[in-house]
Amino acid sequence: MLRKHNERETLVFNVQKCSIHDGPGIRTLVFLKGCPMRCLWCANPESQEYGLEIAETESRCIGCNVCMEECPRGCIVRREDGRGMIDRSRCDLCGVCTEACYARSKRFVGEARSVAELTEAIARDRTYYTNSGGGVTFSGGEPLTHPEFLLEAARSCKELGISVAVETCGCADYDDFAPALAYIDDIFFDVKHIDSQRHRQLTGKGNEKIIENLLKISASGHSMTVRVPVVPGCNDETENLEGIARLAASVPGVREVELLAYHALGEHKYAMLGREYPLKGLQTPPDETMYGYVDLMNKILHPAGKACRFEGKN
Numbered sequence: 371m372l373r374k375h376n377e378r379e380t381l382v383f384n385v386q387k388c389s390i391h392d393g394p395g396i397r398t399l400v401f402l403k404g405c406p407m408r409c410l411w412c413a414n415p416e417s418q419e420y421g422l423e424i425a426e427t428e429s430r431c432i433g434c435n436v437c438m439e440e441c442p443r444g445c446i447v448r449r450e451d452g453r454g455m456i457d458r459s460r461c462d463l464c465g466v467c468t469e470a471c472y473a474r475s476k477r478f479v480g481e482a483r484s485v486a487e488l489t490e491a492i493a494r495d496r497t498y499y500t501n502s503g504g505g506v507t508f509s510g511g512e513p514l515t516h517p518e519f520l521l522e523a524a525r526s527c528k529e530l531g532i533s534v535a536v537e538t539c540g541c542a543d544y545d546d547f548a549p550a551l552a553y554i555d556d557i558f559f560d561v562k563h564i565d566s567q568r569h570r571q572l573t574g575k576g577n578e579k580i581i582e583n584l585l586k587i588s589a590s591g592h593s594m595t596v597r598v599p600v601v602p603g604c605n606d607e608t609e610n611l612e613g614i615a616r617l618a619a620s621v622p623g624v625r626e627v628e629l630l631a632y633h634a635l636g637e638h639k640y641a642m643l644g645r646e647y648p649l650k651g652l653q654t655p656p657d658e659t660m661y662g663y664v665d666l667m668n669k670i671l672h673p674a675g676k677a678c679r680f681e682g683k684n
């Protein structure tokens with residue numbers, strides 16, 4: 371049976387080993403479940419809810435009927451093609467169908483992990499971190515909204531000599547996560563829109579707390595990479611990119627800006643959670659367009675001794 375999590379644990383929805391993209395060297399990425407924002411382009415919708423969810427992989431369902439017979443609430447509906455799909459308005463996440471389905475069409479997203487279990491899993495790759503200058507990166511969801519877990523996990527890793535990085539949207543309470551900063555070496559801090567009202571339209575939250583946290587983290591002596599996911603029609607206007615560049619240029623703790631091109635790789639996950647993808651049909655901006663944005667931002671960043679970068683496909 372599924373183990374429910376207690377206050378000493380948190381829900382982790384993925385542990386990805388041997389990553390080379392989210393921080394220096396070879397890294398283990400730990401994705402914590404739960405985020406206060408709802409970005410229209412989110413590539414990890416399974417990270418947004420703090421609680422467990424069930425994902426359904428439609429293509430795996432062989433229409434065997436077992437889950438429909440075993441669901442205690444009778445809320446798995448047989449479609450015309452024979453596949454059984456959950457009526458989520460009635461599901462209480464009992465998990466019976468996840469155990470009944472041999473085809474693994476239905477599965478829980480999120481697994482309760484303790485700091486000790488997680489640290490042990492991370493430490494298994496210590497040799498790779500040492501040889502490559504890598505470590506662990508806590509991501510999400512929003513890792514700073516798990517302050518106690520993050521503090522303990524980051525401290526445990528540091529005690530083993532493992533470098534710790536965090537990827538954050540900055541939308542968390544500073545006083546809660548500040549103690550963990552002492553054990554964090556590297557911070558990748560998202561700034562998605564400089565205008566708070568537009569930020570709210572795009573992500574569900576204004577940006578005041580985020581910018582305040584950027585300033586406070588900088589004042590605490592940490593250095594950060596500001597990351598901007600560039601999403602066509604959402605935040606790629608010149609005034610926005612220039613505004614973010616001006617902010618990054620003025621904050622001492624920001625050492626560089628990295629642009630990330632929008633992609634739709636997470637689109638299929640929305641269907642797995644019974645949700646609509648909000649940006650259907652939106653295309654990835656071409657590399658040349660992205661390099662144009664880099665030049666635009668560098669006009670503001672270079673005089674401040676900083677730079678913007680983008681790693682294109684070519």
Ligand code: SF4
Nearest residue numbers: 405407409412511539
């Ligand atoms: S902040 Fe990140 S995890 Fe949260 S909704 Fe936005 S893209 Fe998704």
Ligand code: SF4
Nearest residue numbers: 431432434435437471
């Ligand atoms: S048990 Fe699995 S394979 Fe069988 S109908 Fe249900 S979801 Fe489909």
Ligand code: SF4
Nearest residue numbers: 441461462464465467
């Ligand atoms: S989790 Fe339980 S209630 Fe929900 S669909 Fe599966 S068996 Fe039914």
